[in-house]
Amino acid sequence: MVHSMTAFARCESAGPHGTLSWELRSVNHRYLEPHLRLPDAFRDLEGAVRDALRQALARGKVECTLRFAEETRGQSLSIDRERAAQVVAAAEAVAALIQQPAPLDPLEVLAWPGVLAGDAADPQALNAAALALFEQALGELRHGRAREGAALAALLGERLDAIDAEVASLRELVPQMLAAQRQKIETRFAEFRAELDPQRLEQEMVLLAQKSDVAEELDRLSTHVQEVRRVLKAGGAAGRRLDFLMQELNREANTLGSKAFDPRSTQAAVNLKVLIEQMREQVQNIE
Numbered sequence: 001m002v003h004s005m006t007a008f009a010r011c012e013s014a015g016p017h018g019t020l021s022w023e024l025r026s027v028n029h030r031y032l033e034p035h036l037r038l039p040d041a042f043r044d045l046e047g048a049v050r051d052a053l054r055q056a057l058a059r060g061k062v063e064c065t066l067r068f069a070e071e072t073r074g075q076s077l078s079i080d081r082e083r084a085a086q087v088v089a090a091a092e093a094v095a096a097l098i099q100q101p102a103p104l105d106p107l108e109v110l111a112w113p114g115v116l117a118g119d120a121a122d123p124q125a126l127n128a129a130a131l132a133l134f135e136q137a138l139g140e141l142r143h144g145r146a147r148e149g150a151a152l153a154a155l156l157g158e159r160l161d162a163i164d165a166e167v168a169s170l171r172e173l174v175p176q177m178l179a180a181q182r183q184k185i186e187t188r189f190a191e192f193r194a195e196l197d198p199q200r201l202e203q204e205m206v207l208l209a210q211k212s213d214v215a216e217e218l219d220r221l222s223t224h225v226q227e228v229r230r231v232l233k234a235g236g237a238a239g240r241r242l243d244f245l246m247q248e249l250n251r252e253a254n255t256l257g258s259k260a261f262d263p264r265s266t267q268a269a270v271n272l273k274v275l276i277e278q279m280r281e282q283v284q285n286i287e
Helices: 040-056 081-095 106-111 123-191 198-211 215-234 239-258 263-283
Strands: 007-015 018-027 032-037 060-070
Touching (some): 007 123, 018 123, 032 040, 040 060, 040 123, 060 123, 081 106, 215 239
Antiparallel strands (some): 007 018, 018 060
């Protein structure tokens, strides 16, 4: 199964010391590019989070945001006097550099991280809870990418069926188009009342058939379609390979258009290019 690179997941967990919540947003990108937003107290998690992302995802720009709403109700408050003294000393040092500084607000000192504390929570326990919650959110993100990947694979399958139908139709039309072209040549000769040399006519038809021979292009289109189906069925990190196959399909469709000598073959080439472009846009979202 192929996976999309676009998904969203949110997980929340409430504990005795507060509520943890993770938000993960994933969009398409050439490589795996994590962006982490962690509170200062959870900075030690960064390495483990990045490792988990590398093991679970191959590509995509992934934004990971952790929030922690601390529970203070029913907790006794205490002041870390040493921390408060450090904050006040730093504020006074800055004030000395300013003319007519504003007076220091005690509430601002209390609001500084680490000055006012409730019942101390075990940092290791909080980190473990946050990491476990991240694994849960990452699992939901992968499920979301898998669901969207399945939908993209279905859309691509519809376009592949349409390409197969166009190729099969064009194979049947080629003899008819050559016969129609032969009739045009004969009619043109008749209009000018020119003597029709059967040998010359056959030479012209042979040249036309060689110039308009699209069997190779049709075969390659069919081969590429089969390969796309195989890659979709194999799954995994298939986006780059699928993107390459879209380029090859487009190359064959362009060659087909350059060899067109009948409005029907021209229209078939246009239809193929439209289908391939629709597929290419969808492939950009596949991991």
